[in-house]
Amino acid sequence: MTTAEDLRGQVAEFLSAHDPETTERLEFLRARFDAGLAWVHYPAGLGGQDAPRELQSVVDSEFAAAGAPDNNPRRIGIGLGMAAPTILRFGTEEQKQRYLRPLWTGEEVWCQLFSEPGAGSDLAALGTRAVRDGDDWIINGQKVWTSVAHIARFAILVTRSNPDVPKHQGMTYFVCDMTDPGVEVRPLRQLTGEAEFNEVFLSNVRLPDANRLGAVGEGWKVAQTTLMNERVAIGGNAMPREGGLIGIVANTWRERPQLRTPDLQDRLLRLWVDAEALRLAGTRLRQQLAVGAPGPEGSAMKLGFAKLQQALSGLEVELAGEDGLRYDDWTMRRPEKVDMIGREAGYRYLRAKGNSIEGGTSEVMRNIIAERVLGLPSEPRVDKDVAWKDLPR
Numbered sequence: 001m002t003t004a005e006d007l008r009g010q011v012a013e014f015l016s017a018h019d020p021e022t023t024e025r026l027e028f029l030r031a032r033f034d035a036g037l038a039w040v041h042y043p044a045g046l047g048g049q050d051a052p053r054e055l056q057s058v059v060d061s062e063f064a065a066a067g068a069p070d071n072n073p074r075r076i077g078i079g080l081g082m083a084a085p086t087i088l089r090f091g092t093e094e095q096k097q098r099y100l101r102p103l104w105t106g107e108e109v110w111c112q113l114f115s116e117p118g119a120g121s122d123l124a125a126l127g128t129r130a131v132r133d134g135d136d137w138i139i140n141g142q143k144v145w146t147s148v149a150h151i152a153r154f155a156i157l158v159t160r161s162n163p164d165v166p167k168h169q170g171m172t173y174f175v176c177d178m179t180d181p182g183v184e185v186r187p188l189r190q191l192t193g194e195a196e197f198n199e200v201f202l203s204n205v206r207l208p209d210a211n212r213l214g215a216v217g218e219g220w221k222v223a224q225t226t227l228m229n230e231r232v233a234i235g236g237n238a239m240p241r242e243g244g245l246i247g248i249v250a251n252t253w254r255e256r257p258q259l260r261t262p263d264l265q266d267r268l269l270r271l272w273v274d275a276e277a278l279r280l281a282g283t284r285l286r287q288q289l290a291v292g293a294p295g296p297e298g299s300a301m302k303l304g305f306a307k308l309q310q311a312l313s314g315l316e317v318e319l320a321g322e323d324g325l326r327y328d329d330w331t332m333r334r335p336e337k338v339d340m341i342g343r344e345a346g347y348r349y350l351r352a353k354g355n356s357i358e359g360g361t362s363e364v365m366r367n368i369i370a371e372r373v374l375g376l377p378s379e380p381r382v383d384k385d386v387a388w389k390d391l392p393r
Contacts, residue, residue, distance in 0.1 A: 002040070002051035004058045010037060011062040020068040029071055029105040032063075038104045042088065046100050054287065071106045074337045078147060079103045079110035083156050085229045090173070090214040090222050099154070099175070111152035112230075113143040113176060113200055114223070118393060120145070121361045123158070123227075124167040124220060125391065128202060130159035130174070137161075137174065137212075139182075139205040145358065149185045149198040150334050152178050156226060158219050163389040170388055171219030175211045182206075191350045193330040196338060228298055230359050239279050245312045245340065245348065246275035252319045259319050271312055278304045296372040303365040306355035309340075313352040316345045324349075 014035050018028055032038055033047045040056050042048030063070075073080055080103070087099055102108040119126040128141025139159060149155070155176040162170035176183070182205035187195035214222040242250055253260065253268055278301070285297055317324035327346040340348055356362040370376040383391055 002049060002055065004055055007037075007040065007051065007055055007058050008062055010035070011059060011066075015063075015066050015068070020066055025069045026105060026107070028069055030101070032068075033101050033104055037063075039084075042100075046088070046096055047104055071104060075148075076103070076106045076109055077337075078112050078152075079108070079154075082112060082226045082230045083110040083154070086156060086173075086213060086222060086226045087175075089225055092210075094210070095175070095213070108153040109148060109151050111146050111149040111155045111178070111198075112226070113146060113149075113155045113157040113202075114226075115145045116142060117144050120357075121364050123223065124171070125388075126158060126160055126171070127388075127393075128157075128159045129163075130161040130172055130207075132161075132209075133206075135209050137172075137207045137209065139174075139176070139202045139207060141202050143200040143202070144197075145188070146185075146198045146200050147196055147358075148336060149178065149200050150187065150195075151336055154178060155200075156213075158223050160388060161219070162217055164387050165217075166385055167383065167388045167391065168220045169217060171223070172216050173213045173219040173222040174207050175213060176202075176205065176207060177211075180205050180207075187332075187334055189332060191353060192347055193327075194333045194335055196335050227360065228296070239282065241276065241279065242272075243279070244275075245309060245316070246272060248341070248348075249312050249316045249319065252316060256319065256321075259321055264315070264319065267311075267315055271308065271315065274304075274308055275312070278308060296368050299360070299365040299368040300373065302359055303362055303369065306362055309352040309355045313345070313349040317349045320345050 014032065014037060018031050020028060023031075036044055036047065036049035037059055038047030040048045040051040040059055041053035043050055071080075084100060084103055087095055087103075091099070099108075103110060113128075114123055114126075116126050116128060126141075128139065128143065130137045130139050137159075139157070141159070143157075146155075155178055157174045157176040159172055159174065160170055161172035164170070178185070182203040184201040184203070185198050186201070188197040188199055189195045190197060249268065250272065253264075281304070282301055285301055324345050326344070328344055338351065340351060343351075360368075367379065371378050
């Protein structure tokens with residue numbers, strides 16, 4: 001079995017042959033992938049070497065210490081955290097070979113075509129149609145809240161392929177080329193003034209059956225892999241103590257004692273404890289991931305993350321006093337990533353409102369926790385055995 005020392009030796013050997021200071025960035029990343037030092041728990045030939053997942057941090061630390069370029073993970077987070085594990089589990093060998101390398105190196109950005117105007121929290125109610133036409137599928141519909149669709153080359157797409165069966169049974173999952181004819185991306189301006197989200201219109205988009213992930217009609221099963229990984233990606237990232245927003249708020253507290261009150265001190269202490277508990281829970285979750293696929297526990301992390309971010313951003317605005325009312329720029333922009341740390345308090349306060357919506361609403365997360373973690377009775381679902389076409393809309 002591969003050990004941490006084995007990987008340190010491999011990284012050292014790799015760096016001796018690929019000097020980060022003289023090797024072009026993309027060439028460096030491609031070579032790292034080919035050496036099996038991208039995501040080490042992936043199979044050999046696909047950026048890894050079937051090593052234990054927990055050893056990824058060893059490799060990343062060695063490269064970071066050497067000043068090596070990374071693959072800009074915040075820009076390509078949807079590809080890394082959602083598309084890649086789905087392709088690895090359900091993709092054909094041809095699909096894995098085609099998509100995983102340029103996905104990891106950041107040459108091809110991915111987005112997620114899931115939510116719709118009439119099917120947000122209830123994803124299984126989606127209505128974007130996929131109609132078989134020989135070896136192709138014709139796609140028509142509308143998707144919404146699609147992050148980075150304006151820079152994406154590919155998308156993971158869930159469609160309604162059979163309206164005559166209950167909603168969870170008639171879905172099929174595809175890879176969609178965002179440059180195909182019939183794909184239109186429009187910006188959605190948000191509370192922050194920016195438009196990192198988009199709505200996507202699909203008009204007679206022709207996808208080859210070779211772009212399908214999983215079996216026809218099993219799109220819900222495939223989508224569950226994506227969603228579970230998405231929630232871990234949002235709420236389960238590794239953080240040092242006082243990492244992220246809690247560190248910013250704590251520093252504001254230390255630097256501006258004139259703003260302190262007993263009430264604010266009590267709230268800060270409670271949130272600091274919450275942040276530490278969430279950080280430790282995330283460590284435990286990643287340990288569980290090292291021995292298996294993500295489960296419903298990721299929903300708890302995502303729920304806790306959203307609640308904490310909103311509470312901390314609200315407290316930060318209060319601590320900042322009148323400065324918390326200022327906002328630097330309302331210019332309409334289409335950013336390539338969310339920057340919660342590098343922006344001002346006002347931006348963080350506004351952007352955090354989306355944390356309880358994106359990646360599954362907090363209400364849906366609570367249902368998942370209740371039913372699949374705590375084992376509580378399911379809510380009555382009168383539409384469970386009704387054909388999708390017969391559902392009221």
